[in-house]
Amino acid sequence: MTQVTEHGGGVWSIKVPIPDNPLGHTLVHLLDTDRGPVLIDTGWDDPDSWDTLVAGVAACGAAIGELQGVVVTHHHPDHHGLSGKVREASGAWIAMHPADTHVVRRTREQEPGRWVGYIADKLAAAGAPEDHISPLRAARASGRARTVPGLNSALPDREITPGELLDLAGRRLRAIWTPGHTPGHVCLHLEEEHPAGKPGRGRLFSGDHLLPEITPHIGLYEDPDDETVTDPLGDYLDSLERIGRLGVAEVLPAHQYAFTDSGGRVGELLDHHEERLRHLRELLAEPLTPWQTAERMEWNRPWADIPYGSRNIAVSEAEAHLRRLVKLGLAEAVEGSDPVVYRAV
Template sequence: MKSRRRPYAEQRPHDLGGGVWSVPVPIPGNPLGYTLVYAVESPQGPVLVDAGWNHPDAWDALSGGLRSLGFDVSWVRGVVVTHFHPDHAGLAGQVRDASGAWIAMHENDAELVRLMSEYAARDHDDFQTDMLRRAGAGPAEAGQATGARPAPPATPDRVLRDGDLVDLPGRKLRAVHTPGHTPGHICLHLEDADRLFTGDHVLPGITPHIGIYPFDRDDVDPLGDFLASLDRIGELGSIEALPAHEWIFQDVATRAAEIRHHHEDKLEHLHALLAERAEPLTIWEAAAMMTWNRPWDDLSPMLRGMAAGEAAAHLRALEAAGRVGRLAGVDPVRFHALDS
């Protein structure tokens, strides 16, 4: 039986044994509630797995939580970021300022951070609006669904590749490249204790957002990458998973298989929707017909934009599998089923 997701107010720092601790760090105004930041012991100071959202309340929770466990944030040796999203990488720069720690992330996400740092906010808004228009959103919806862009995270000092060992004296913490949620998402296998920090790749009660940006790209397949990454994590067996959200759980392989089946069902349902339509669908139309955690009409403009990104990833996976085609030379882009 799965645990209940507890609100942030009920969360406390915990000693998880074996030289690993967890610190819940709030995400203000976000239904996820908090990020679980982990500290891994080493003789030269703890290394953090993720750092939390860049907000004063989050900083107080992280630094105070470490203090309650017997650490000072100034002792932190390094921060390994599972992926560049702001609820994971946001405070890494502040930790570095306080301690001199290094920051590491996968080379693919490090490149995205660099590009984000060079991209003006106005250019970002124009890019988002045009991307939504090409997906089939009307002008009003395209303008409303963009949302504010968080400040780019701190540029990492070190990059990791699949199989690299993290600089963690006395321990064996290995990066496992698990793209999908982001191109450079990593899980971290603590091999000396056979525990897996899963970031957002495998969560116990929800599935991570898998989108494609821009929506109409045809040169990448993030959902296909994600499903392959799930299979790879499944090969690790029934080890303990330490995710970035919700709760710690046993048997990562079983949960990875459940998430794969969830997306396989969505792919079959989407293909059936396309097959029964007389006319090809835009990404926006497909998203409006898919099943989400609430009805399409109840989704905010920002959530509709995220749903469209996920619909685009599913359409692209079907296209890569030869089950869906896109019409050439049309704007907005449209997709149709290729088999029954």
């Protein structure tokens, strides 16, 4: 059954399923404009997801062929996956922050096996055991790497400029750059009075940046061609504080449900990461590799129960927290260690 929610003021959300994923669905938002409807995100590239999106747009009183544009909060396949099919069906433009457009272009142009080899090498440098790395090397050797999501994602044809209003006739939708979850993640501030009169400064389409109950994944910005030492967690915390200062009346996220009290939720997330960094520094009284650090960190289940792919994500998140501690002068990499070992200072 198509699940559509009307949020008032020409805004709807459509629950587009994500296959075989505990998140369940992406909330794709439809925004009426004077030139026609525009989507914020599109959902995963899957036949059932496409059928759900088409039916959902119809339930909002429009047709897929009438869509004028797609504004993508970030490049992940549960947000950007169907953008190309929307453009094929309607001629709609696709807009994305240039940092994430770079990721899409790089992924399309990159030989898939190289990406898998890069991840295997990164895991080895992080201290992952060989029995964890060997399936990746086998996938590269056998050619199974071609199943990596995002290899055929649509290239955007418009650039989102942070701080500027998007060119949407009759609407005031301002882009706010909120890196952390991805390098080019954006939130979108609908600078219009709340249709139900809720107090606050308009509404926020928050993508994955601000969710009511989930802490977004903050891992490393991966790029085989770039050796820049980034600080994704620092980017995310700075972005959170910027969003908290907006004082919006309501948040319309890409997962779970709409909610108010954005400031309270921002405070919870800032406290969560502060506590996590404190605990991590305590762990580093004993020098640890990123893999060993991830094994000892607190997750939503014991390390032994975390699936293979999720362990890779956990190690990336551990490394993002380690980099933050290093930048704050609270930890350091042990010179000459291989795999790299970190300790508190």
